[in-house]
Amino acid sequence: MADLPPMTTVKRWLVTTNHKDVGILYIATAIFFLLLGGAMALIFRIQLWEPGGVGILSGNEFNQAVTTHGLLMVFWFLSPIASGFANYLVPLQIGAKDLAFPRMNALSYWFYLFSGVLLIISFFQQGTFAGGWTMYAPLNVPTYTPAMEATTGGNAVILGLMLFVISITIGTVNFLVTIHRSRAEGLGLWNMPLFTWSWLLTVWMMLFAFAALLAALLLLVSDRVLLTQYFATDQGSSLLWAHLFWFFGHPEVYIVFFPALGIMFETFQTFTGRRLVGRKWVIIAMVLVAVQSFLVWMHHMFLTTINLEIKTLMMATTIGISLPFDLMVFALIYTMVKGRVRFTTPFLFSLGALVLFILGGITGVFLGAVVLDYEFRGTYWVVAHFHYVMVSGVTALVGGIYYWWPKISGKMYSETLGKLNFAVYFIGFNMLYFPMFLAWETPRRVFHFAEGAQIYHQVATVGAFILGASFLIMILTLAKSWISGPDAPDNPWEFSRTAEWAIPSPPPLENWDGRPSYASGRLEFVEDSPAATDGGVAHGQGNQAEAAIEHEEEHADHASIWPFGIGVGTFVFFLGLSGLTPYIIDFAEGTPNPPEGLTGIAAEPNIMYPILTLVGIGIMGVTLYKFGMERFEVPEMKIAERWPFGGVGNTKFGVWVFLASDVVVFGAIIGAYIFMRIHMGWHEWTTVPFASWPGLLNTYVLLTSSFTVILALVMAERKNKKGLLGAMTATLLLGLTFMGVKAYEYSMKFADGEYWWYGLEYSIYYVTTGLHALHVILGLFIAVFMIYRIISVDAYLEDHRPVEFFGLYWHFVDIVWVLLFPLFYLM
Amino acid sequence: MADLRTYTIIYVLLLVLGTGKFVFFEFDFAYSIAIGGTILLAVAKIGLIAAYYQHLIEEPRSITYMMATAVFMVFLLTIAAGYSIQ
Ligand code: HEM
Ligand SMILES: [Cu+2]
Numbered sequence A: 001m002a003d004l005p006p007m008t009t010v011k012r013w014l015v016t017t018n019h020k021d022v023g024i025l026y027i028a029t030a031i032f033f034l035l036l037g038g039a040m041a042l043i044f045r046i047q048l049w050e051p052g053g054v055g056i057l058s059g060n061e062f063n064q065a066v067t068t069h070g071l072l073m074v075f076w077f078l079s080p081i082a083s084g085f086a087n088y089l090v091p092l093q094i095g096a097k098d099l100a101f102p103r104m105n106a107l108s109y110w111f112y113l114f115s116g117v118l119l120i121i122s123f124f125q126q127g128t129f130a131g132g133w134t135m136y137a138p139l140n141v142p143t144y145t146p147a148m149e150a151t152t153g154g155n156a157v158i159l160g161l162m163l164f165v166i167s168i169t170i171g172t173v174n175f176l177v178t179i180h181r182s183r184a185e186g187l188g189l190w191n192m193p194l195f196t197w198s199w200l201l202t203v204w205m206m207l208f209a210f211a212a213l214l215a216a217l218l219l220l221v222s223d224r225v226l227l228t229q230y231f232a233t234d235q236g237s238s239l240l241w242a243h244l245f246w247f248f249g250h251p252e253v254y255i256v257f258f259p260a261l262g263i264m265f266e267t268f269q270t271f272t273g274r275r276l277v278g279r280k281w282v283i284i285a286m287v288l289v290a291v292q293s294f295l296v297w298m299h300h301m302f303l304t305t306i307n308l309e310i311k312t313l314m315m316a317t318t319i320g321i322s323l324p325f326d327l328m329v330f331a332l333i334y335t336m337v338k339g340r341v342r343f344t345t346p347f348l349f350s351l352g353a354l355v356l357f358i359l360g361g362i363t364g365v366f367l368g369a370v371v372l373d374y375e376f377r378g379t380y381w382v383v384a385h386f387h388y389v390m391v392s393g394v395t396a397l398v399g400g401i402y403y404w405w406p407k408i409s410g411k412m413y414s415e416t417l418g419k420l421n422f423a424v425y426f427i428g429f430n431m432l433y434f435p436m437f438l439a440w441e442t443p444r445r446v447f448h449f450a451e452g453a454q455i456y457h458q459v460a461t462v463g464a465f466i467l468g469a470s471f472l473i474m475i476l477t478l479a480k481s482w483i484s485g486p487d488a489p490d491n492p493w494e495f496s497r498t499a500e501w502a503i504p505s506p507p508p509l510e511n512w513d514g515r516p517s518y519a520s521g522r523l524e525f526v527e528d529s530p531a532a533t534d535g536g537v538a539h540g541q542g543n544q545a546e547a548a549i550e551h552e553e554e555h556a557d558h559a560s561i562w563p564f565g566i567g568v569g570t571f572v573f574f575l576g577l578s579g580l581t582p583y584i585i586d587f588a589e590g591t592p593n594p595p596e597g598l599t600g601i602a603a604e605p606n607i608m609y610p611i612l613t614l615v616g617i618g619i620m621g622v623t624l625y626k627f628g629m630e631r632f633e634v635p636e637m638k639i640a641e642r643w644p645f646g647g648v649g650n651t652k653f654g655v656w657v658f659l660a661s662d663v664v665v666f667g668a669i670i671g672a673y674i675f676m677r678i679h680m681g682w683h684e685w686t687t688v689p690f691a692s693w694p695g696l697l698n699t700y701v702l703l704t705s706s707f708t709v710i711l712a713l714v715m716a717e718r719k720n721k722k723g724l725l726g727a728m729t730a731t732l733l734l735g736l737t738f739m740g741v742k743a744y745e746y747s748m749k750f751a752d753g754e755y756w757w758y759g760l761e762y763s764i765y766y767v768t769t770g771l772h773a774l775h776v777i778l779g780l781f782i783a784v785f786m787i788y789r790i791i792s793v794d795a796y797l798e799d800h801r802p803v804e805f806f807g808l809y810w811h812f813v814d815i816v817w818v819l820l821f822p823l824f825y826l827m
Numbered sequence B: 001m002a003d004l005r006t007y008t009i010i011y012v013l014l015l016v017l018g019t020g021k022f023v024f025f026e027f028d029f030a031y032s033i034a035i036g037g038t039i040l041l042a043v044a045k046i047g048l049i050a051a052y053y054q055h056l057i058e059e060p061r062s063i064t065y066m067m068a069t070a071v072f073m074v075f076l077l078t079i080a081a082g083y084s085i086q
Helices: A010-015 A019-047 A059-094 A102-122 A151-181 A194-226 A237-272 A279-295 A308-338 A345-368 A370-376 A380-409 A415-438 A451-484 A530-535 A544-553 A562-578 A581-589 A608-629 A650-680 A693-717 A721-751 A760-793 A801-826 B004-026 B031-053 B061-084
Strands: A515-517 A524-526
Touching: A010 A019, A019 A059, A019 A102, A019 A380, A019 A451, A059 A102, A059 A151, A059 A194, A059 A237, A059 A380, A102 A151, A102 A562, A151 A194, A151 A562, A151 A581, A151 A650, A194 A237, A194 A279, A194 A562, A194 A581, A194 A650, A194 A760, A194 B061, A237 A279, A237 A308, A237 A345, A237 A380, A237 A650, A237 B061, A279 A308, A279 B061, A308 A345, A308 A370, A308 B061, A345 A370, A345 A380, A345 A415, A380 A415, A380 A451, A415 A451, A562 A608, A650 A760, A650 A801, A650 B061, A693 A721, A693 A801, A693 B004, A693 B031, A721 A760, A721 A801, A760 A801, A801 B004, A801 B031, B004 B031
Parallel strands: none
Antiparallel strands: A515 A524
16 A cells, blocks of 8 residues: 655665565575575585584484475575565566566565574574475374474474465465466467566466475374374375375475576577577476476375385386487587577576586486386485586576676676686685595485495595585675676666666666567567547447546555564464464363374473464454455556456456366375375274264255355345345355364263264364364454455445355355265265 | 256255265275275265356456466476375
8 A cells, every 4th residue: 555665775675576585585595595594515525525414413413404494495595586576576577567466476585584593492492393395204203203302393394384385375376366367468379588587387287286286285294283194094094195296396406496596598599699509399388397396296105105106107207308408408519500599607507507407307217117216225426416507507596697687786796706607616616526426325415325435435534514605795795896896777688678777777666667468579679549448359348437536546556564463473373373283282181182102292382382372363463354455456457468367357366276276285185184094994984973964964055055155146246235245144144164073073972082083083073173263263264354345335245256256265165164074974 | 157956956966976075985985985985976076166257268368278287286296296205
C-alpha cells in the first residue's frame, strides 16, 4: 500500500516486493550462506590434515561441520543465488514489470532467510544435525541419536529445511505463472532467452521434486517431534527414506546446475558474438534432461537391497541422461569455435565451468555403472565427482555475477582484478578437488584414512584455502567497483542481445516506460493509447470510458510489510516446534504403552519452546489476516504471450500449480504407506481404525461439503448473498463435523493406549489422516475468513473468483479422502 | 459452469460410488475383486470431482496435463519403489 522508501533505508528492504530488490536480497543472503558453508569446510579440511585428525574437532563436531556444510551449500547457497538471478533477470528478459505475485515473492524470500536463521540457531541448541546432508535413516531420528545430543538442534535444522522447501514451493508457483503468462507480445517460448529457458525448466523440476522432499521432511519432523516410527523401524525405513530423498535428490542436482548452464549459454553467446550453435536442439536437450532427471534416482541406491533388475534399469537410464548433456557440451564448444572469443572475466568463468563440468560428468558415468559403484560408493570418488559438477555450477554462477554486476549495480569493475579472481579460483578449485580422485579410497565423512593418502589431503586442504581466498578477491573487486568504479552504460557488452541490456543500468523501478514487444521480430517499446489497449487483444468488451478509467487506475503497489510479518511468525512457530520433543516424551511416558528406547533421549523440557510455538501461531494469525485484508494492486499484463496457459487467470493458474505440488506431497505420503505395507507383506498389515463406519460417515460428510462449496459458487455467480452465506456456513459446519468424527475415532484408539508410536501401522495411520485433517483445518480457517468478509462487506458477489479458488482447494482435500478411506479403513 | 442439476446428479453419483467401496469390503467379495472394484470406484469418483466440481473440463487442456503429470510422478515413485523390493 505505502510508497516504496528509498534504497538507502532499512525499511525499503523490509517492505519491498519488487522483483529486482528481492533478487538482490536473495543474492546477498546466498553469498552470506556461502561464506558460512565455506567456513565449515575450511574447519574440517584442517581436521583432515592428517589421518585421525589434528584434533580441532571432536567426532561429533566433525559430523556437524560436514553435515551443515553440505546442507548450506546445496540448499541455502546454490539454489537461492540462482533464484536471485532469476528474480532480477527473468522479468526483464521476458518483458514483464514484475513477477505475477509480488507479495508472495517477498514471502518466499523471508521464508528462505528465516529458514537459514533456524539452521544457524541450531548450533546453539546443544549442537546441530550431524547425520549428513542426505539425512539417511535411521541416523536421522532420535532413537538412533546418542542421548542428549542434538535432538533440539537437529529438529531446528529439519524444520528449517522444511521452511526452505515451503519457500521454494511458493517461488515455483510464482515463476511458473510469470514465465508462462507474462511474456511480451511476440516472445514465443522458442525465442525466449536461454537463461529464462533454463530457469523455466528448473522451476518445473522443482515443482515436482521439492514436493517429494517436503513429504519426506514432514514424515521426518513427525518422527522427531511427535515420535512416530516411519524412519525408526527395521522394516524398510532406510529404503523408504532413500527413495523419497533421491526421488527429489537426483532432479535436485540438475536443479542446481541448470541455472548455471543458462548463464553459460548467455555468456558464450555474448562473448563469442554468435548465436548458440544448434540453439533449438539445446532447448530440446534441456527438456529431455528435465524429464529424464526423474528416472534415474536409484543410482544412488546401488548398494542397498533393491533388486538387480531395477539397478540395471537405472544404470541404463543414467547412461541415457548423459547423452543430451553431451549435445549441450558440444553446442558450447562449437559456438566457441565458430565465434570470435573475447576473454572477459564472465567468459573465463563460464569456460572454466565447462571444462570442470566435463570432468565431473565423465566421472559420474563411472558411478552410474553398478559394478564400479560397488567400489566407489561412499568414497572420495563420489565426493570428487559431485564437487566437480556442482562447483562447476558455482563457477558459472560467479561468471553470472560478473556478467550482470554492471546491470545490477550500475558500476563497472576492474577486469584485471576479475581475471586474477578467476586464476586464483581455478587453481584453488583443482588443487582442492582433483586430489580427491587420487585419494579415492578414503571413505567419505570420516577423518581416518590411509597414510598414503595424506599428501593428497594436504594438497586439498591448501587448495581449500586458495579457493576460499578467491571469494575474498571477488568481494574485494565488487566492493571496489561499488565505491569507485566508473558508471556502467546500458549495455557494456558488444554482443549481448537480451532485453535487460536495452534499459538503463540499474533499471528503473517498473523496468520500462512503453510496453516491450517482439511482434516485429525484434525488441521495441510501443506506446499504447488506452483505447487501443482495451479494444484489442485481451478484454473484448468495455467501452471507451471504462477503458480510460482502467488506465488511470493502473497503478502497481510495491510495498507490503506483511510478508515479513508472516515470515517472523512462521519462524517463531518453527523455533518453538523444535523444542517440543521432550514434552511429547514426557507425555508418552505417562501412557500405558510408551515408545521403547526413548526414555531419557531428549533434552530437558524448556518452557520457552511451547511459549514460542503459541506466540508464533499468534503472530501468524494476525499477519496472515492483515495480508488477506491488504489492498495490493498488481495489474495483469493486457497483452502477453501465454502459451500454453492462456484462458485461465493468473491466480487460478497459480492455485492449480500449487495443487499439482500438493498432489505430489500427498501422493508421496500415500506412496510411503503402500511401500511400507508391501515391505511388511500386504496381508500382515494391521488395520488401525476401530471400525470402518466412521470412515464411511466422513466420506458422506466430505462429499456433501464438496457439494455445498459448489453451491456457494453458483450462489455467488447469481449474486445471491443469502445463498452464498448459507452454503459457506454449511461447508464450515460439515468441516467441523468431519473433525468431530475424526476426534471421536482417535479418542477410541487413545482409550486403548494405542497412540501413534504404538507401531508402524499406527504411525502411518495417524500421520496420513492427520495431515489430511490439517488440510481440512486450514480450509476451515479460510472459510471463516470468507464468511466474515461476506457478512461484513458483501464480498464475492461482484467477483466470485475467490469462492472458486477455495472450492478448488476444498475439492482436492475431498479427493485425498476418496483415497484414504479405502486405504486405511477397508483394505 | 454447469447448472445446479448437473451438480446435484454428480453429488448423488458420488454418494453411491462411495458406498460401493464399503459394500465391496463388508460383504463377501474376494479380496482381489474388492480391491480392483474399489480402485475403479475411486478413479471414477476422482474423475467426477476433478472434471465437474473443479471443472477441469472447462479449463484449457494444459491444466489437465499438468495435473496428470503430477499424478504420474506419484505413480512412478510408488510403483518403481514397490517393484524395487520385490
Ligand atoms: C553425466 C551426468 C552424471 C552422472 C552419470 C552422474 C552419476 C552419479 C552417480 C551414479 C552417483 C552416485 C554415486 C554414489 O553415491 O555411489 C552420483 C552422485 C552424485 N552426483 Fe552425479 N552424476 C552426473 C551429473 C551430476 C551433476 C550435474 C550433479 C550436480 C550438479 C551431480 C551431483 C551429484 C551429487 C551431489 C552426488 C552425491 C550425492 C551424495 O551421495 O551425497 N551429478 N552421480
Ligand atoms: Cu543422481
